[in-house]
Amino acid sequence: MDSPAIPVMRPRLPDADALLPYLRRIDQTRVYSNMGPLARQLADILGAHFHCPAHPLANATLGLAIALMAMGPPAGSLCMVPSWTFAASAHAIILAGMVPFLVDVDEASGMLVPEMAADFLPRAPGHVGAIMPVSAFGHPVDIAGWQDFRARHGLAVVVDAAAGFDTAQGGDLPVVISLHATKVLGAGEGAFILCRDTDLLHRCATTSNFGFSADRQASMAGMNAKLSEYHAAVALAAIERWPQDRGHIMALTRKLAETLPQTAGWRGEVTRAFAANTLNLEFPSGWQAAEARFAAAAIETRRWWGGGLHRHPAFRHCPHLPMPETDRRADLTLGLPFHGDLDGVALRRIADVARACLDDQP
């Protein structure tokens, strides 16, 4: 192949010049972490952007663990989570002292939805103390539905919206959004929790700072998951240019819709109306065959969620229900390149291989 390789992911965070004004402020305050002025400014700006109080954190994995810990479900109880998610969801549940209870996702959305969770509850092999719905690759989560579910069942609900910066909504329950470098709005490492319940959000903040009450006494289980002033600086610089960045992502998304076939399985993904950081398509002949075709064309791909949680060695022992839809998605889904470096030539190369994959016999 003479064509240059196309990486599956190629972030571009604010450069040194964009960071410099924030770094000069750090030099002046000489505050470097512990909810300093930049982290507080970030919380304010996120709060205004989402019309919901926000608290910044070191990363989303810790954010999910913290939200669970702050809601105080019984130690050792089960946390229902869709198997179709990133490994971090289950790791966070274990960090919070709970046991992941792996369940299937909805055929239409690829997500655990409240009605399914209600059906699964009586089939749990133990006491369910919490539920963690997951935004599938940034698709919007039914926050109102989960609030109803929580009110009806009295269970803790923490929403993993790691890739959901552009679709996240605040609610009475914690919604955790990642600011990792690979996300649409990246700070390198970082995350934040949205929550209208300000007492609960305050408990999350306390949990992220060693469970310290005002007198530096650990009043509850906790950890260090504070966002430093440096990462707050990167996040603030990234938010400054978010309108342009979002515009570029949506322009690229529109090109996908023009370039890729809109088969029944692909339409929802290539015509999505929100800014996402990945492109995950289902290949009827399976991800392996597609991966091989793309690799031969020097196009990098990735199974962002692998085979689902229940196929990771670390989570195989976790209680689970049958999950035909997760298995179907895991067997077919492959992540293609999707980032700002893709030009028309690269997009056409990707589309040509994708079209060829569709011609493969399942």
Added chain:
Amino acid sequence: MDSPAIPVMRPRLPDADALLPYLRRIDQTRVYSNMGPLARQLADILGAHFHCPAHPLANATLGLAIALMAMGPPAGSLCMVPSWTFAASAHAIILAGMVPFLVDVDEASGMLVPEMAADFLPRAPGHVGAIMPVSAFGHPVDIAGWQDFRARHGLAVVVDAAAGFDTAQGGDLPVVISLHATKVLGAGEGAFILCRDTDLLHRCATTSNFGFSADRQASMAGMNAKLSEYHAAVALAAIERWPQDRGHIMALTRKLAETLPQTAGWRGEVTRAFAANTLNLEFPSGWQAAEARFAAAAIETRRWWGGGLHRHPAFRHCPHLPMPETDRRADLTLGLPFHGDLDGVALRRIADVARACLDDQP
């Protein structure tokens, strides 16, 4: 009071100009986390500095949890830890799925020493799966002694040397050192693990990256505790100027020895031969009276370790043995200002109040 307030802590990390060359490299690589080039360079430089393989991490609390998780002690077993430590030690033990077992410290060193731990083992109320010795405010830990202990008892040992950048030694067991802004060498947030057992260090690294094996399968429990390239940049810039910074800290330490009375209780602290980030003195009349005197003189103080773990509400339920020495230290110890902004005038103000405190009747 007309005298300006003296803060207890006043970090000064590398400024924007010192960071700029590293930030330009980040702009070139467009790698922002996930053990990028700067984090790898930091690992190499730390390895050379300590003559021991090192792995950088997001912070020391997570580093301690990760080291425990990587050593795989039985879930739910006890981890023996001195009560005379910062809250993070116990939080890390709980994050790792273990139960803190709180014990006393040695009168001479203020630390849990191997002989004491051996004595405490048969008095544990359950199965002890690990031990976490703690460096008291940066004082050196007997690594050889703990290696012997580990060999003799077959127990996991993880050393909390959070404040021990200047005294830490590598060994066959994980030693966790903080790079928090308040430490002698600060990166804002950050930490690293030293360990000569490269298989174990690799397991720590894997644990810090979602337990992922090469194929992005979670092979073990894990989390995200990666050090970003931004914090690696701050750490690298801080290491560049470490010889000068250490020189300044040691010059300040020598001034302490000239300015403060070298009573029996204070001599060890004010004549210490290593760079520390705090100054913790025992006041025979108790910390409360001393705190009041310093506050009246506009001098900020802090009880860095409060009353010991067993007095934090979050850890009161943890199994513990009697701890007369911890209680004695907790009742008397107060942290005084100790940082690079202290000039001769400030030092004399601190010394005057400290001397007056000694005259108080216990």
